[in-house]
Every structure is written in C-alpha cells, then in structure tokens.
Amino acid sequence: MNLTLKIWRQKGPSAAGSFEEHKVHAEEDMSFLEMLDVLNEQLVHEKKEPVAFEHDCREGICGTCNMVINGHPHGPQRGTTTCQLHMRHYNDGDTIVIEPFRASSFPVIKDLVIDRSAFDNIIQAGGYISVNTGQAPDGNAIPVEKQDASQAFDAATCIGCGACVAACPNGSAMLFTSAKVSHLALLPQGEVENGKRVYDMVNQMDKEGFGRCSNITACEAECPKEISVDNIARMNRLYVKSVFAGTQGNEKN
Amino acid sequence: MWITRFLTSSIGQKWVMSLTGLFLITFLIVHLLGNLAIFAGDNGQAFNVYADFMVHNPLIKAVSFGLYAFILIHAIQGILIAIQNRKAGGKAYAKKDTQGSWASKNMALLGILVLAFLFIHMGDFWFKAKFGGDNAIAAVNYGNGDIKDLYSQVAISFSKLWIVIAYLIGLLALAFHLLHGFQSAFQTLGLNHSKYNPIIRGIGIAYGILVPLGFAALPVYVYFQQTT
Numbered sequence: 001m002n003l004t005l006k007i008w009r010q011k012g013p014s015a016a017g018s019f020e021e022h023k024v025h026a027e028e029d030m031s032f033l034e035m036l037d038v039l040n041e042q043l044v045h046e047k048k049e050p051v052a053f054e055h056d057c058r059e060g061i062c063g064t065c066n067m068v069i070n071g072h073p074h075g076p077q078r079g080t081t082t083c084q085l086h087m088r089h090y091n092d093g094d095t096i097v098i099e100p101f102r103a104s105s106f107p108v109i110k111d112l113v114i115d116r117s118a119f120d121n122i123i124q125a126g127g128y129i130s131v132n133t134g135q136a137p138d139g140n141a142i143p144v145e146k147q148d149a150s151q152a153f154d155a156a157t158c159i160g161c162g163a164c165v166a167a168c169p170n171g172s173a174m175l176f177t178s179a180k181v182s183h184l185a186l187l188p189q190g191e192v193e194n195g196k197r198v199y200d201m202v203n204q205m206d207k208e209g210f211g212r213c214s215n216i217t218a219c220e221a222e223c224p225k226e227i228s229v230d231n232i233a234r235m236n237r238l239y240v241k242s243v244f245a246g247t248q249g250n251e252k253n
Numbered sequence: 254m255w256i257t258r259f260l261t262s263s264i265g266q267k268w269v270m271s272l273t274g275l276f277l278i279t280f281l282i283v284h285l286l287g288n289l290a291i292f293a294g295d296n297g298q299a300f301n302v303y304a305d306f307m308v309h310n311p312l313i314k315a316v317s318f319g320l321y322a323f324i325l326i327h328a329i330q331g332i333l334i335a336i337q338n339r340k341a342g343g344k345a346y347a348k349k350d351t352q353g354s355w356a357s358k359n360m361a362l363l364g365i366l367v368l369a370f371l372f373i374h375m376g377d378f379w380f381k382a383k384f385g386g387d388n389a390i391a392a393v394n395y396g397n398g399d400i401k402d403l404y405s406q407v408a409i410s411f412s413k414l415w416i417v418i419a420y421l422i423g424l425l426a427l428a429f430h431l432l433h434g435f436q437s438a439f440q441t442l443g444l445n446h447s448k449y450n451p452i453i454r455g456i457g458i459a460y461g462i463l464v465p466l467g468f469a470a471l472p473v474y475v476y477f478q479q480t481t
C-alpha cells in the first residue's frame with residue numbers, strides 16, 4: 001500500500017518544529033514501526049536525517065514506542081502499543097498524521113522522542129517497597145487473596161509509556177501514578193508503606209507540573225494496557241486517608 | 254500546615270470541587286422543591302409565604318452564607334484548575350480526537366455559563382429584594398402583616414422573553430455540568446465500586462436532566478401564563 005505520512009520534525013528541545021510530508025510504501029503485515037523503518041531507510045538513501053522515534057522491545061512491554069497517530073496515542077487499536085499495531089488496519093492511499101506525545105511535563109527531545117523523566121521521579125518518590133536483600137522469599141509464604149492479587153496484577157501491567165498523559169487534555173498523570181500506587185498497595189508487602197508512598201508519589205506528581213484529573217477517562221480509553229480509572233479512585237482514597245490518618249510519614253517542610 | 258498542603262495538592266483541590274459541588278447539588282433540590290410553590294396557581298400566595306419564611310429563618314440565613322461562600326470557592330477553584338490544566342496539557346495536537354464526553358472536557362466553560370446565569374438570577378431577585386430599598390418590591394398582606402410580594406417580581410422578570418431565554422441557556426449549561434459533575438464528584442472522593450457505579454451514574458443522569466428541567470419549567474410557565 002502507498003501511504004502519505006505527515007510527520008512531526010523537531011531538531012531539538014528548543015527548536016520550533018513542523019510537519020513534513022513523505023510518501024512511503026508499506027506491506028500490510030508490517031508493524032507500524034517497521035513502516036517507519038522503511039521511511040527512515042528511504043531518508044538515509046536520500047541523504048536526509050532519519051526520523052527519531054523511540055523503540056526497544058517491539059513486543060508491547062517496554063513502553064517506549066510513543067507517538068500520536070491520527071490523534072490517538074499508540075494509534076487507533078484499543079489496548080495496543082504502536083509496535084503491536086499492524087499496517088493491515090490501513091488502506092492504500094491513506095494519509096497518517098504522526099506527532100509526539102504532548103504535555104508540558106513531557107518536553108520533546110527530538111522529532112517523536114519525548115523526555116519522560118517526570119515519571120522516573122514519581123517512581124523514585126515512592127514506587128517501591130523497602131526490603132533488605134537476601135534469599136529470595138518462598139513463593140507462597142505470604143498468602144494473598146485472589147481478588148487482590150488480580151487487581152494488583154492488572155495495575156502492575158502498566159508499562160509507564162505515558163499515553164495516559166498524552167491522551168489527557170489536562171496533561172494529568174493520575175492513571176500512571178495510581179497504577180503504580182495500586183499494584184503495591186493491594187499486596188501485603190506494599191501495604192505497610194501505603195500512607196507514605198501515596199503521599200510522596202502524589203506530591204512528586206504535582207511538583208512535575210502534571211494537571212488535575214477531571215475524570216474525563218480519555219486515559220483509560222487510550223491506555224495500551226487498559227489500566228482502569230478505578231485505580232484513580234483508589235489513589236484518591238489512599239491519599240486522603242494518609243493525610244487525615246497522619247500516616248504520610250515524616251513530612252519535610 | 255498539613256491542611257493547607259492538602260488543600261493545595263492536586264487531589265485536595267479536586268476534593269474541594271467535589272464537596273462544594275455536592276453541597277450545591279443538595280441545595281438545588283431544596284431550592285427547586287420550594288419554588289414549585291409557584292405552580293400552586295394562587296397568584297403567588299404560597300410562593301410569597303414560603304419566601305418570607307426562608308428570608309426570616311435564622312438557620313436558612315446561616316446556610317445561605319455558606320452557600321454564597323461555596324459557590325465562590327467552587328467557581329474560583331474551578332477556574333484556577335482549568336487554567337493550570339490548560340498549561341499542563343501542552344501544545345495542541347494537529348489532529349485531535351480526544352476521548353471522553355463533551356461535558357467532561359468543557360466543565361469550566363459550562364461552569365462560567367452557569368456563573369453568568371447566577372449573576373442575572375441574583376441581580377434580578379436577590380439583589381432587588383435585599384438592597385433595592387423599600388419600594389423595589391411591593392408588599393402584600395395575607396392576614397399576617399405585610400410581606401414582600403416577591404412573586405410580582407418573578408412575574409415581571411419572566412414576562413421578558415430575553416430573561417426566559419437566558420434562564421434556559423443557563424439551565425442547559427447546568428444540565429451538562431451535572432451530567433458529568435455528579436458522577437465525577439464520587440470518583441474524586443474515591444467512592445467507586447463496580448457494584449455501585451451504575452447506580453451513581455443512573456442517579457446522576459436522572460438528576461442532571463430532571464432538576465434543570467424542573468427549574469426551566471418555572472420561567473416558561475410564568476411567561477406563558479402572562480402572555481395567554
């Protein structure tokens with residue numbers, strides 16, 4: 001199939017950037033990233049700068065292949081990352097608009113590559129459990145209820161891609177942060193530090209300049225791992241509980 | 254202090270929106286039920302007696318000051334959040350297809366329309382009744398001394414077509430504000446459960462349609478009563 005790509009080009013973080021149009025020939029069994037590989041080979045042949053885009057696993061688990069395709073983070077297919085999107089969803093003659101994720105907390109580094117350090121800072125603020133290293137504990141030594149295990153696992157499937165922020169008109173990181181809060185909060189190993197964790201992670205999220213949640217739920221619709229906004233409600237509960245029960249730990253003023 | 258830190262946090266700011274919003278939702282029911290007295294068809298007697306009771310009841314007076322404060326807090330906080338969110342959202346997409354309901358993406362616009370309506374509404378009734386001086390509103394006597402004939406003021410206002418239309422626009426905005434706001438308030442508080450979500454949603458839709466419709470019926474009724 002022959003496609004027209006309108007693709008965002010930006011030389012650096014402070015450069016203005018604009019759309020560039022390219023024709024590309026793709027096969028329907030190619031993935032979206034393979035189609036971009038074809039474009040880049042073409043550009044190299046023409047002695048032009050290839051389009052910078054991030055990718056690593058190409059199997060839907062690393063969360064780096066971030067771009068907005070025709071207005072949808074990770075493209076039109078529900079519950080699918082860009083690398084798992086295939087060209088059979090497109091037709092000969094289609095025009096595809098490709099832009100980087102947009103949010104003031106995710107500055108563009110180059111072309112489609114954005115800086116997601118803000119997410120790392122949120123994880124560092126509390127997205128862990130404090131355990132001493134040593135022997136691996138026995139698998140079933142701590143019993144966990146099936147329902148809690150399932151919900152924790154669902155939340156843990158978040159790959160930290162940032163599509164939730166890109167999808168949100170408010171640039172809010174509530175879905176990501178709440179997934180990271182939830183998958184630890186529901187397990188006995190994580191529960192002991194719940195108050196401090198949620199408090200520190202939400203405050204870091206605010207510091208990074210993400211927006212407030214209007215419960216639009218565009219995040220849930222666009223999330224490649226279909227993380228539920230139920231996690232946001234859980235985080236709201238846990239945050240307020242930590243503040244009013246005074247379990248947020250030693251506060252730094 | 255911990256409480257100011259809470260109230261300025263993202264979740265704290267949304268709790269303020271949610272709690273003040275739910276208070277306003279409760280108020281609207283009481284306000285609507287009282288105003289149904291206009292439908293009594295007794296030339297406003299039931300309505301005037303009800304209004305006189307409300308104005309002189311100290312408890313209602315106290316609650317009404319809370320009400321003014323909550324509307325202001327809700328409106329100011331809402332506008333501040335909207336400004337902040339617009340900044341956080343970053344550059345607009347060239348091709349935009351944002352998921353989610355239209356109302357949820359336009360809460361600030363809907364809120365500002367409601368606020369504009371509230372200014373017209375308050376200016377017309379509350380301001381004239383309170384600060385308009387002794388002659389602004391005529392008195393009536395139903396056998397228990399003079400009371401303000403607020404109904405006559407209602408009738409004058411709702412005889413003007415532009416006021417009736419302004420009310421309908423304001424109430425339409427309120428309906429959309431509530432269709433998203435009602436269930437959103439519960440999600441903000443963390444009151445979310447797969448068992449109860451459909452109930453909250455259902456009540457929200459019923460409330461968001463019926464209450465604005467009830468309010469809209471008042472100016473329309475009074476207008477047509479006078480023109481026919």
Ligand code: HEM
Pocket residue numbers: 212213214215267270271273274275277278281327328329331332334335360361363364365367368430433434435437438439441442
């Ligand atoms: C009687 C009138 C009103 C009622 C019953 C009402 C009710 C509500 C409710 C229940 C919410 C949901 C809160 C949440 O998401 O947690 C809300 C949100 C909101 N309201 Fe109102 N409201 C009223 C008037 C106003 C006014 C006058 C404004 C002025 C600008 C306003 C601006 C907003 C905004 C911007 C939000 C969205 C906040 C967000 O989700 O980020 N509202 N309202």
Ligand code: SF4
Pocket residue numbers: 063157158159160161162163164165175176179222223224225226227
């Ligand atoms: S919640 Fe979904 S969209 Fe957001 S970072 Fe995690 S996987 Fe990506």
Ligand code: FES
Pocket residue numbers: 054055056057058059060061062063064065081082083084
């Ligand atoms: S490249 Fe790893 S998720 Fe797409």
